[in-house]
Amino acid sequence: MSAGVPRYAGGSRVPGWDDAADLDKEPAGVPDPATTPVPPELRQEIEAHMAKYPDRHSAAIPALAAVQRHHGWCSPEGIAQAAAVMRVTPGYLSAVATFYDMLETEPVGDQTIYVCTNISCSLRGADALLARVREETDGDARFNVRGFECLGACDIAPMASVNNAYLGPIELDEVPDLIAALREGREPLPDKALLRRACADPGATP
Amino acid sequence: MTDKLLFENIDEPGLNTLEVYRRRGGYDTVEPALRRNRDELVNDLKASGLRGRGGAGFSMGTKASFIPQGTMDKYLVCNADESEPGTFKDRELMQKNPHQLIEGLIVAAYAAGANRSFIYIRGEYEQQADILDAAIAEALDAGYLGDNILGTGFSLSLVVHRGAGAYICGEETGLLDSLEGKRGNPRLKPPFPANQGLYQGPTLINNVETLSTIPAILRMGADEYAKIGVAGSSGTKVVSVSGNVMKPGNYEIELGMPSRELIYDVAGGLPPGRDLLLWFPGGSSSPVLTKDDLDVPYDFDSMAKAGSMLGSGAVIVVDDSNEVADVAIKLASFYRHESCGKCTPCREGTNWTVKMLERMRDGLGTPMDLDIMASVQTRIIGNCLCVLGDAMAMPIGSMIEKFRPEFEAYMEARREAVADGAEVAA
Numbered sequence: 001m002s003a004g005v006p007r008y009a010g011g012s013r014v015p016g017w018d019d020a021a022d023l024d025k026e027p028a029g030v031p032d033p034a035t036t037p038v039p040p041e042l043r044q045e046i047e048a049h050m051a052k053y054p055d056r057h058s059a060a061i062p063a064l065a066a067v068q069r070h071h072g073w074c075s076p077e078g079i080a081q082a083a084a085v086m087r088v089t090p091g092y093l094s095a096v097a098t099f100y101d102m103l104e105t106e107p108v109g110d111q112t113i114y115v116c117t118n119i120s121c122s123l124r125g126a127d128a129l130l131a132r133v134r135e136e137t138d139g140d141a142r143f144n145v146r147g148f149e150c151l152g153a154c155d156i157a158p159m160a161s162v163n164n165a166y167l168g169p170i171e172l173d174e175v176p177d178l179i180a181a182l183r184e185g186r187e188p189l190p191d192k193a194l195l196r197r198a199c200a201d202p203g204a205t206p
Numbered sequence: 207m208t209d210k211l212l213f214e215n216i217d218e219p220g221l222n223t224l225e226v227y228r229r230r231g232g233y234d235t236v237e238p239a240l241r242r243n244r245d246e247l248v249n250d251l252k253a254s255g256l257r258g259r260g261g262a263g264f265s266m267g268t269k270a271s272f273i274p275q276g277t278m279d280k281y282l283v284c285n286a287d288e289s290e291p292g293t294f295k296d297r298e299l300m301q302k303n304p305h306q307l308i309e310g311l312i313v314a315a316y317a318a319g320a321n322r323s324f325i326y327i328r329g330e331y332e333q334q335a336d337i338l339d340a341a342i343a344e345a346l347d348a349g350y351l352g353d354n355i356l357g358t359g360f361s362l363s364l365v366v367h368r369g370a371g372a373y374i375c376g377e378e379t380g381l382l383d384s385l386e387g388k389r390g391n392p393r394l395k396p397p398f399p400a401n402q403g404l405y406q407g408p409t410l411i412n413n414v415e416t417l418s419t420i421p422a423i424l425r426m427g428a429d430e431y432a433k434i435g436v437a438g439s440s441g442t443k444v445v446s447v448s449g450n451v452m453k454p455g456n457y458e459i460e461l462g463m464p465s466r467e468l469i470y471d472v473a474g475g476l477p478p479g480r481d482l483l484l485w486f487p488g489g490s491s492s493p494v495l496t497k498d499d500l501d502v503p504y505d506f507d508s509m510a511k512a513g514s515m516l517g518s519g520a521v522i523v524v525d526d527s528n529e530v531a532d533v534a535i536k537l538a539s540f541y542r543h544e545s546c547g548k549c550t551p552c553r554e555g556t557n558w559t560v561k562m563l564e565r566m567r568d569g570l571g572t573p574m575d576l577d578i579m580a581s582v583q584t585r586i587i588g589n590c591l592c593v594l595g596d597a598m599a600m601p602i603g604s605m606i607e608k609f610r611p612e613f614e615a616y617m618e619a620r621r622e623a624v625a626d627g628a629e630v631a632a
Binding site for chain 2: 052053054055056057058059060061062064065095096099100101102103114117118119120122123124148149150151152153154155157161164165166194195198199200201203204205
């Protein structure tokens, strides 16, 4: 074993993988609706999604997004509830949830800030912006701050998606106001909202 | 001919509502198109020379003609996953003129014989997805969607499907798996989606901008449209210019415009006192170009001839205040994160490329590393189910080829800096 590589008990390089799976245990089947109570509004939302597709499996992402809105993250209980409604195994939905960046498989804060750190944004100071946002929200568990791959808004770089609203370009000294607005329940940086921004092409408005 | 086809008055207040869009003549192409012979319509799309705006640049009409005849369930999927770094044109088109997309989509679905359609939009574009949902509800009420559209006997359903953050879902077969409710792993091709796509049915997949262009083609006529632009690349293109330029944003240009004009006039050029280091002509997956390539016309074939590609039409400009190696690390880290892990060359190749670049950054690079890294790139290209690995290998390979002295100087500088006690990034 080379030096410098952190090892966990049993020589594993990944924590939590030390214990062998119990081979006698059956994999979880489709949850029994009788023993899996589902909040009515969640059930209604998932069933509405399932009705839109020829195959109910297509509702996996919308169902998990609904679970996340309802529970704050894709918790094992939430996944079991969605699985009961969709008549699939929790394992199926877990496999989907772990694939996608926006589906949280650990508990997170309810104020979501994705700072884009891809090429175009980093050329305009995204790394400093992310560091500043981390600094301002340090120790506050209500904030879920992540550096994110290209969010598709390089025209307003450096930018962030704050609770799914695109804001930018964000100056470093605007970060305290942004965070304060979220703490106070105000709309953050309203004049930086992408939705209010005009098209850059001068020919678009003759 | 410099008139805007897609961006015409796109900032008009309320354009996202049916009322304003109708007042501007919106949806006027639907009924005549649905009353036409399908083959004629497909031939018109072919004659327009419209090439796919998502990245591959394949003829839209030809693609539609691949959909088999027959009574099986057929599907149209609009690819609105737009995750290619540097690309943000579809976002603006969907947000400001959603009905233009729906109008084009209805006609394309009729041309393909599809009765069910989906818009797969990336989960991050929640605001745009809400706008699309509202627009679709209006179109449904007005009878442009649903059963027996405008009494023509053609029926079409349209559902907005929101993704949840995965670059690979912009790859057409990864998108189909994701839309079927699975992990977004690409499929082996063939069979191509035109034969076996969504739910195993024939599926036509088109980008947002491609579909949004169809109403303009029908309005002006395919032959007129084909006259815009240059041979082999007809029409206008919305180009997303970003990075170190004074006026980043979306610009609709006629294809064939000199790249210099695009970067220096249209997008306002570089910040004062800065010089161009490199630029990506078609998103971060395209091989990089340099100052020497500024006179290449901005169209599909010229970019291919210059050794790169038009891709999604996203120009990323990098000025000389940046290190090539830093851009390379950002780029490779992105593809490492987004590799779905299905094919070994991509999963391992992206990982080792990042590791080697980080080693250089940490002052431990050796001259041999560049050759090893270049050989890793050549071993990824063409060896995977999809082109995600290639999308890293092409730009990284071109950077090593064109900027070897800069990489060597960087390694030397980092070695000395670390030896002098500079901090090694975590």
